[in-house]
Amino acid sequence: MFARERDKTEPVHWGNGLSYRLLVETDQMGFTVCHTVVEAGTKSRLEYRRHLEACYCIKGSGRVEAADGSAVIDVVPGVLYALDEHDAHFLIASPDEDLELISVFNPPLRGDERHSLDSDGFSQY
16 A cells, blocks of 8 residues: 655656656556646647547546547536547647646556657657
């Protein structure tokens, strides 16, 4: 048994915000849990080719758009969205405030991963 506090965890700047990696691969739980902060007004091109991800919104608002335009999900507190097919997507935070999510990855992240959002394609890890 162990505990980890967000405010005592070194955040990773993932590209358009901060990720507090609360559980990672070395914890041997089989999944990762992050407190993810998405900077207000940002649009991130993301794709997880090796991980599935589910995100639960705890603060702020925004939306997730499938890269092919097939789906749009409005994200507000209390909404969970899942990227269950390694979906290329846009994560868009409202211009007014940061979007905060609890993100779960399977398989787990090492913990040091960062996105490269300046490329033409969708950033992945």
